[in-house]
Amino acid sequence: MPRNQQILLDNRPQGEATVSNFKLVAVDTPALQEGQVLVRHHYLSLDPYMRGRMNDSKSYAASQPLGEVMIGGTVGEVVESRHAKFAPGDKVVGMGGWQEYSVVDGDAPGMLRKVDTKHVPLSYYLGTVGMPGVTAWYGLVKIINPKAGETVVVSAATGAVGSAFAALAKARGCRVVGIAGGPEKCAYATNELGFDECIDYKLHPDVKSMSKALKDACPNGIDGYFENVGGHILDAVLLRANAFSRIAMCGMIAGYDGQSLPLQxxxxxxxxxxxxxxxxxxEHMQVWPEALTELATLVAQGKLRPRETIAQGIESAPQAFLGLLKGKNFGKQLVKLV
Amino acid sequence: MPRNQQILLDNRPQGEATVSNFKLVAVDTPALQEGQVLVRHHYLSLDPYMRGRMNDSKSYAASQPLGEVMIGGTVGEVVESRHAKFAPGDKVVGMGGWQEYSVVDGDAPGMLRKVDTKHVPLSYYLGTVGMPGVTAWYGLVKIINPKAGETVVVSAATGAVGSAFAALAKARGCRVVGIAGGPEKCAYATNELGFDECIDYKLHPDVKSMSKALKDACPNGIDGYFENVGGHILDAVLLRANAFSRIAMCGMIAGYDGQSLPLQxxxxxxxxxxxxxxxxxxEHMQVWPEALTELATLVAQGKLRPRETIAQGIESAPQAFLGLLKGKNFGKQLVKLV
Incomplete structure (x- = not known):
């Protein structure tokens, strides 16, 4: 059986996360039991939610246990199967974690899904046509539920969620305004992702300045906001929010290190x-098929062209993850494992 | 025509409202035009939302204009009518404002409604079987939407909204916990209004202490919260909120004077x-008939016995209103005008 390099959570962050919270180990992959499948991971997904799992405090999901492989989405290829529904060569998406191989129970619901790579690149199933894309879809369609002509705003605009949000909102006739860090990301947002405007938050470090920038970018006010960040951007959005506006709250990156982030x-x-x-x-698996179909169609039509930042090798995952939390990635952050 | 004493908004509060913001005047009631009705007010309703109207800042409703009669709900009797649908002696509810008489266009939608005083006392149409009761109903039924066995919490528990909330929530099989100021109000909440428990916020002036009190009163956590107050109570509720809990936000009495009340x-x-x-x-007039029917039924069945605090005479309205904002009233605050 192949040798499998893994990254474990070794200890919990005190404030900001660091590479020393992680530990690289190597183990042999076990022999397969009846019904199991061995998957070689091609890509590992890095996502902001993982930072929340590293804490011991009450969160929306169980803490990541110490000494175990970090949780994470993966895409890869079946290399050995003792399950009738999977064969070597099948391309699959799953939750394999921060490691090169995983052994999966082929019958466990939602753990392993075969995917088509003819119209959609394999890595997209970790981003646009995967969890982040469905996240954008759910927040936009099920919470914000915009009418054509309404103005919607998203923070972390050029990330995996933000780029999908823009395409989905444009398809519904909305004015879409992004918030991102730096002129390069903002230019990318308007030139390639379809945003009508993009605000550089680095130029607007306080509520007053951000509120003014939002006023300029949203002359008819804000009808919907997709929250990925938290902090003073949310305060500024509330100052520009229209009557009956909706906020989908999905991430609070700014608060993951434990600092207090009051809503003013x-x-x-x-x-x-x-x-x-x-x-x-x-927690809303029932919407995934509908959402994934729309997202895959937008990709196939060329209306959603997400960018990816790809780190090479499992050992690069911790550093790439810390960069993601600081916004150093450009588009979806992945780790290539083959 | 009878002489009509009125209270006008004379100037806007600088911080806390005071009696000097108001001005008492007397005018003659004008002769009726075709289609108009003259109503003599028996009771004037005093409600926390009026404090928001006194400010000039953006609020959910138009500012109360200076030099005009303060807005407010009234119940009374038709004393003269030039409208076919109204006759002298009819008991009516309307928005007559802080004055002894009003002249109303009998065709204006929602401005004047005849009420039955056989099963429900006239004054109740300003409280339990009026706007505050429907407010409780909307927040509970349309936003919190509780299942039997869930725990719901309401602040300002012994007021007009809180008492209706308790009866409506008990009728749906909920555990109902109130928050009120002082041992007398708390005893009234549990002995007469049907609350399972009531927390005296004066004993819990900070988030930590309030959070502990909520933990004791809500051993299964909080599924729904009806917010009338704002401030540290809301922070404490969030610390005890269950997954998928709902908050109906209806009032922020603590913030009416312009102070910042961050959500921590x-x-x-x-x-x-x-x-x-x-x-x-x-803004949700379509639910009023259903809500009022349920509230009137609870009153008729003796399951909802609200208390009233009644000030006498139009000149007492400003002082009674300021007392309401400080929680000096016990149950629905009214001004008796006859």
Whole structure:
């Protein structure tokens, strides 16, 4: 059996996460039991939610246990199978974690799914046509539920979620405004991702300045906001929110290290009769087929051309992950393992 | 025509509202035009939302104009009518404002409604079987939408909204926990209003203490919260909120004077996958008939016995209103005008 390099969570972050929280080990892959499948991972997905799992505190999901392989989405190829539905060569998406191989129970619901790589590149199943894409879809369609002509805003605009959000919102006739860090990302957002405008948050480090930038970019106010970041951007959005506006709350990257991130004026939720809803997309599996179909179609039509940042080799995963948390990636952050 | 005493908004509060913001005047009631009705007010309703109208800032409703009669709900009797649908002696509910008489266009939608006083006392149409009762109904039924066995919490528990909320929630099989100021109000909440428990917020002036009290009163966590107050109570509720819990945001009394009332940890909205929704009941007129029917039935069955605090005479309205904002009332605050 092949040798399998893995990255374990070795200890929990004290404040900011560091590479020393992780540990690289190598083990032999075990012999397959009846019903099991051995998958060689081609790509590992890195996503902001993983930072939340590293903490011990109450979160929307179980803590990542110490000494175990870090959780994470993977795409790869079946190399050995003792399950009738899977054969060597099948391309699959699953939750293999931060390692080169995984042994999967072929019958466990939702753990392994064969995918078509004729119209969609394999790696996209970790981004646009995967969990981040469905996340954008759920927040836009099920929470914000915009009408044509409404203005919607998304933070972390050039990331995997943000880029899918833009394409989905444009398809619904919305004005779409992004928020991203730096002129290069903002130019990419408007030139390639279809955003009508993109605000560089590095130029607007406080509520007043960000609120002014939002006013300029959203002359008719904000009807929907997809929250990936938290902090002063959310405060500024509330100041520009229209009556009956909706906020889908999906991530609070700014707060993952444990710092307090107060919302300055929650009374605006009442004043504007807003709806704010937090969600985690894995709890809404019933929408995945519909969402994935729309996302794959947008990709096939060339209306959604996501960018990827690819680190090479399992040993590069911790550093790439820390870069993601600081916005150093450009588009979907992946680790290539083959 | 009778002489009509009125209270006008004379100037806007600088911070806390005071009696000097108001001005008492007397005018003659004008002769009726065709289609108009003259109503003598028996009771004037005092409600926290009026404080928001006194400010000039953007709010969910138009500012109260200076020099005009303060807005407010009234019940009374038709004393003269030039409209076919109204006759002298009819008991009516309307938005007559802070004055002894009003002249109403009998055709204006929603401005004047005849009511039955056989089964429901006239004054109740300003409280339990009126706007505050429907407010409780909307927040509970349309936003919190609880299942039997869930735990719901309401602040300002012994007020007009809170008492209706308790009866409506008990009728749906919920555990109902109130938050009120002082041992007398808490005893009333549990002894007469049907609350399972009531927390005295004066004993729990900070988030930590309030959170502990909520933990004791809500051993299975909080599934729904009806927000009337704002401030540290909301922070404490978020710390005890269950996954998929819902908050109906209806009032932020604590913030009416313009002070900042940050929400300390909005990331909990995501962690708990919560829904928070602000609303104003006058924008949902379609639910009023259903809500009023249920509320009147609860009153007729003796399951909802609200208390009232009644000030006498139009000149007492400003002082009674300021007392309401400080929680000095016990149950629905009214001004008796006859």
């Amino acid at each position: 004026n929650p009374a605006l939720i009442l004043v504007n009769r807003m709806k704010i809803e937090g969600f985690i997309v894995s | 940890n909005p990331a909990l909205i995501l962690v708990n996958r919560m829904k928070i929704e602000g609303f104003i009941v006058s």
